[in-house]
Amino acid sequence: MTDSTMESAIPPHLQCPRTRQRRVPDDYAPPYPSYVARHAPSVLRVVMAYFGVQYRPSEVTAKAAADALKEMTASFGATRGPGHWDRARWTDQAGFESVILAAYWDDVEAFDAWFSAHGASWSMVARDGIGTYTEVLRPHVERYETLFSNPDQPEGIAALAQGMSGMIMEHAYWGGARDRIPASQTDAMAPTGAASIVRDGNRVRVHGHDNLCLIRSGQDWSDTQREERTMYTDDVEPVLREGMEFLRDQGASLGCYTNRYVVIENAAGQPTTKSYGMSWWKSLSALERWSESHPTHVAIFGAAMKYLSKLGPEAKLKLYHEVTVTRADEQFFEYLNCHDQTGMLRSVSPQSTA
Amino acid sequence: MTDSTMESAIPPHLQCPRTRQRRVPDDYAPPYPSYVARHAPSVLRVVMAYFGVQYRPSEVTAKAAADALKEMTASFGATRGPGHWDRARWTDQAGFESVILAAYWDDVEAFDAWFSAHGASWSMVARDGIGTYTEVLRPHVERYETLFSNPDQPEGIAALAQGMSGMIMEHAYWGGARDRIPASQTDAMAPTGAASIVRDGNRVRVHGHDNLCLIRSGQDWSDTQREERTMYTDDVEPVLREGMEFLRDQGASLGCYTNRYVVIENAAGQPTTKSYGMSWWKSLSALERWSESHPTHVAIFGAAMKYLSKLGPEAKLKLYHEVTVTRADEQFFEYLNCHDQTGMLRSVSPQSTA
Numbered sequence: 291m292t293d294s295t296m297e298s299a300i301p302p303h304l305q306c307p308r309t310r311q312r313r314v315p316d317d318y319a320p321p322y323p324s325y326v327a328r329h330a331p332s333v334l335r336v337v338m339a340y341f342g343v344q345y346r347p348s349e350v351t352a353k354a355a356a357d358a359l360k361e362m363t364a365s366f367g368a369t370r371g372p373g374h375w376d377r378a379r380w381t382d383q384a385g386f387e388s389v390i391l392a393a394y395w396d397d398v399e400a401f402d403a404w405f406s407a408h409g410a411s412w413s414m415v416a417r418d419g420i421g422t423y424t425e426v427l428r429p430h431v432e433r434y435e436t437l438f439s440n441p442d443q444p445e446g447i448a449a450l451a452q453g454m455s456g457m458i459m460e461h462a463y464w465g466g467a468r469d470r471i472p473a474s475q476t477d478a479m480a481p482t483g484a485a486s487i488v489r490d491g492n493r494v495r496v497h498g499h500d501n502l503c504l505i506r507s508g509q510d511w512s513d514t515q516r517e518e519r520t521m522y523t524d525d526v527e528p529v530l531r532e533g534m535e536f537l538r539d540q541g542a543s544l545g546c547y548t549n550r551y552v553v554i555e556n557a558a559g560q561p562t563t564k565s566y567g568m569s570w571w572k573s574l575s576a577l578e579r580w581s582e583s584h585p586t587h588v589a590i591f592g593a594a595m596k597y598l599s600k601l602g603p604e605a606k607l608k609l610y611h612e613v614t615v616t617r618a619d620e621q622f623f624e625y626l627n628c629h630d631q632t633g634m635l636r637s638v639s640p641q642s643t644a
Numbered sequence: 645m646t647d648s649t650m651e652s653a654i655p656p657h658l659q660c661p662r663t664r665q666r667r668v669p670d671d672y673a674p675p676y677p678s679y680v681a682r683h684a685p686s687v688l689r690v691v692m693a694y695f696g697v698q699y700r701p702s703e704v705t706a707k708a709a710a711d712a713l714k715e716m717t718a719s720f721g722a723t724r725g726p727g728h729w730d731r732a733r734w735t736d737q738a739g740f741e742s743v744i745l746a747a748y749w750d751d752v753e754a755f756d757a758w759f760s761a762h763g764a765s766w767s768m769v770a771r772d773g774i775g776t777y778t779e780v781l782r783p784h785v786e787r788y789e790t791l792f793s794n795p796d797q798p799e800g801i802a803a804l805a806q807g808m809s810g811m812i813m814e815h816a817y818w819g820g821a822r823d824r825i826p827a828s829q830t831d832a833m834a835p836t837g838a839a840s841i842v843r844d845g846n847r848v849r850v851h852g853h854d855n856l857c858l859i860r861s862g863q864d865w866s867d868t869q870r871e872e873r874t875m876y877t878d879d880v881e882p883v884l885r886e887g888m889e890f891l892r893d894q895g896a897s898l899g900c901y902t903n904r905y906v907v908i909e910n911a912a913g914q915p916t917t918k919s920y921g922m923s924w925w926k927s928l929s930a931l932e933r934w935s936e937s938h939p940t941h942v943a944i945f946g947a948a949m950k951y952l953s954k955l956g957p958e959a960k961l962k963l964y965h966e967v968t969v970t971r972a973d974e975q976f977f978e979y980l981n982c983h984d985q986t987g988m989l990r991s992v993s994p995q996s997t998a
Contacts, residue, residue, distance in 0.1 A: 311664055313819065315834050315929050321937070464818040464936050465667065480669050575669050582818050582936075583675070585949055592946050595939055 327448030545576025899930025
């Protein structure tokens with residue numbers, strides 16, 4: 291159960307005197323409820339770590355990938371391993387079979403200890419026939435936000451939260467994500483600098499830039515039944531897929547470095563009824579512009595709105611996202627034996643490679 | 645022809661040190677061109693005056709209305725009359741035939757002189773069988789904005805401008821209208837106070853409230869041909885009409901006091917291929933919220949986007965609007981023998997009538 295009082299998405303201990311305004315007035319009331327994850331005030335930073343594997347499908351490479359994933363997931367159980375993780379699969383734009391482990395910590399020191407003992411080798415030690423990569427953000431809690439349509443099922447970083455908020459105010463309008471990020475009270479979060487590459491044989495590190503933006507935006511249709519399930523699979527999902535494929539293939543001109551539209555798997559590697567899109571953006575502004583006005587996202591928004599306004603509070607589809615805007619020193623990207631269209635490798639123009 | 649350099653919608657002489665931020669970063673580039681009206685810097689205030697007539701259709705009332713309109717349009721030709729005006733017709737939600745003359749001045753003193761000589765009697769002297777009303781805004785130039793898809797055909801207040809801008813920056817994103825209004829540099833333009841009524845027999849004055857908002861949003865399909873004309877009439881106009889009727893009938897809960905969706909007429913009273921929607925809002929915020937997220941406007945936006953992205957620069961449909969956010973002392977509303985669902989009469993809850 292949630293409190294019926296409206297609260298700010300920014301918790302009291304992260305509120306500060308503003309030099310920048312929220313987009314909506316104080317008496318704004320959103321037309322439907324949404325919720326955000328609430329960490330304990332003692333949590334100052336979190337870690338979002340993506341461990342990816344890619345390969346041209348064959349019996350040998352599939353075995354190598356499965357072994358790598360098995361080792362990594364075993365290490366997640368070690369001391370100071372992630373508090374939460376999930377696993378997802380997709381076929382990327384180069385036709386590579388791809389699996390990613392998304393793992394979350396709310397203690398940077400724990401992550402560092404675990405990483406040096408178990409995680410660092412993932413994209414440092416080559417494995418025959420497969421590429422591996424590590425993409426890590428270690429944002430301060432002022433630099434990301436979450437949003438959930440349902441307060442009972444946390445996903446992603448929210449799985450480490452103390453709990454969910456009551457109904458929050460800053461949502462259901464364009465610019466809500468920015469207004470939910472505590473840093474927006476005083477910071478335009480404009481991107482500065484440019485990504486660069488350092489090569490060491492087949493291993494490539496990408497140095498990002500300030501205010502790089504990551505979104506993980508997910509949907510869970512597990513509880514939908516009959517007509518609602520059909521509405522999701524026939525009316526919403528194809529529009530979502532089209533938008534995700536547009537970003538993947540043509541997002542570069544809009545500031546989207548890469549987009550992965552993935553299906554979450556269970557431990558046995560079987561697809562579940564959950565998916566998410568994950569994309570790296572030059573800036574929150576670039577993400578805002580695509581979301582608000584590009585035909586592919588307007589179509590997604592329209593399909594979702596039609597779905598939700600038809601079903602109202604009866605809708606069983608669960609939606610959530612997390613948006614992070616990080617400083618360059620909160621980022622780590624390493625790619626080993628990966629094709630050059632992988633992840634943040636696409637953030638670097640050919641001229642700027644070293 | 646327009647300059648290819650991007651310029652701010654806010655002209656240099658109205659720029660000031662900001663205490664509030666624009667919604668887009670300095671390097672934002674809109675995906676297609678739009679233009680704004682540029683008044684001479686000597687213009688400090690303008691006048692937007694709507695003279696309306698309403699009647700239950702009959703031979704007698706139609707004649708009375710035609711006579712009234714004829715007198716008024718004749719007076720527009722008098723000394724210090726409007727620099728521009730047009731005439732439009734619709735049937736209102738109460739089934740009344742309605743005609744409105746929209747007249748524009750860029751000199752408040754000229755308007756005042758003309759009004760006391762010719763305009764004031766419109767809603768002071770009763771005419772048999774018809775209702776008349778006067779709705780006037782006299783905004784400072786800091787308090788409104790315009791936007792045109794085409795720089796060659798001004799409409800509304802823009803007809804009095806010195807000319808059109810080059811391509812402007814602040815458009816094609818939600819919040820653009822606010823960012824084009826010079827006052828937004830330092831003012832949240834939040835509504836304060838409440839409208840009230842003063843009755844004098846069948847004549848009613850409405851005293852508005854600070855930061856009341858007016859939008860006139862128009863479309864001109866005169867130059868469309870064949871397939872494009874069909875696309876407009878079959879795919880866009882019905883969606884637009886549905887949104888306009890929603891606002892008219894159910895807008896109150898969203899802060900829309902009234903909405904008129906009208907077709908512009910020629911001097912002979914015949915419909916042209918131009919229309920506009922005109923609505924009074926509690927605040928710019930309320931207008932923003934409906935525009936960005938209500939299914940009825942998302943549908944209009946989606947239909948327009950589909951149309952324009954299909955036709956690209958070849959589109960002959962012309963779109964424009966003007967949005968004004970006025971102080972209470974820049975407003976004048978007077979209704980004579982009008983039904984109680986007319987215009988700003990709907991801004992006053994029954995309890996607050998005097």
